[in-house]
Amino acid sequence: MKVGLIGFGKTGKAVASVILQNKKFSLSWVMKRSQTLENRTAAEYLGIDSEETGKIYSTASTSITELLDNQPVDVIIDFSSNSGIYAYGEAASERKIKIISAISHYTNKEKDYLKSLSNLTTVFWSPNITLGVNYLLFASKFLKKIAPWVDIEIIEEHFKGKDGISGTAIKIAEALDLEKEDINSVRAGGIVGKHEVVFGFPFQTVRLVHESISREAFGSGVIFVAENLVDKKEGLFNFEDILSPYFAV
Structure with a gap:
């Protein structure tokens, strides 16, 4: 090709x-x-x-x-x-x-x-x-469908110079019917990219994490x-x- x-x-x-x-x-x-x-x-x-x-x-x-x-x-x-x-x-x-x-x-x-x-x-x-982050998105949607009442927080981490909220994090938020305010952004050092979706259940917590090791x-x-x-x-x-x-x- x-x-x-x-x-x-x-x-x-x-x-x-x-x-x-x-x-x-x-x-x-x-x-x-x-x-x-x-x-x-x-x-x-x-x-x-x-x-x-x-x-x-x-x-x-x-x-x-x-x-x-x-x-x-x-x-x-x-x-x-x-x-x-x-x-x-x-x-x-x-x-x-x-x-x-x-x-x-x-x-x-x-x-x-x-x-x-x-x-x-x-x-x-x-x-x-990246294939991994899109699998994370799929898995997050499935878990939200199973437990629509669960508390959800999104954390995205990127390199210090990245402007604005991660487009990937925004897409995850939209897929889970969350607002931009539910996205927590971290800018530090040379982090390539990390996205984490935290599901807060009454007696347990599920964390789905994807981290890009290199570009x-x-x-x-x-x-x-x-x-x-x-x-x-x-x-x-x-x-x-x-x-x-x-x-x-």
Whole structure:
């Protein structure tokens, strides 16, 4: 499967590393905003021995339409910013290229735009694309369904510089019919990401915890999602759509 990666920050680099080391996937190119590293390759920059080099391009020098026409891909993976979708969305959907977005925060405007793109191609969006945290979300919903009266608190921990409440924590809160005020945020050091859901029963406590040990976890999640989207047609999908069949008895 040929992949184009949008965004090459800390997480984007980790995702590129995972893709480059997976024999089933080919990192065709990387697109980033600045011209730093332009014309170098992701494999060389990351020190990975791979036949698929993942040449780095800048939006300042190369248009996305030019890139997609000259180096077509099967899927675009987005780890850029909430506005990045506008730069490539239309061009990708017109060419039937699948879109996997892992942007934490989207406004209703971006969500509506994703929906419109899904009329032409397969679109997937998850504010946290790790498999583990989405399993935690599933398990939390099941426990809440069993005991709808239980007390619930959400704790999210991330690195010191992360702005705003975790998009994943907000998604967990929404799934459990909780408010943002029920989310407790911790910002300290270089914590990659930790989410904990505490269920307070009268005589017992259940804690569901997911912790990202390294950003490569996002790369593994991307691989899992891409493999499960192979046979999907046009439409907007999320992790629940992908995981539900695995829970069928």
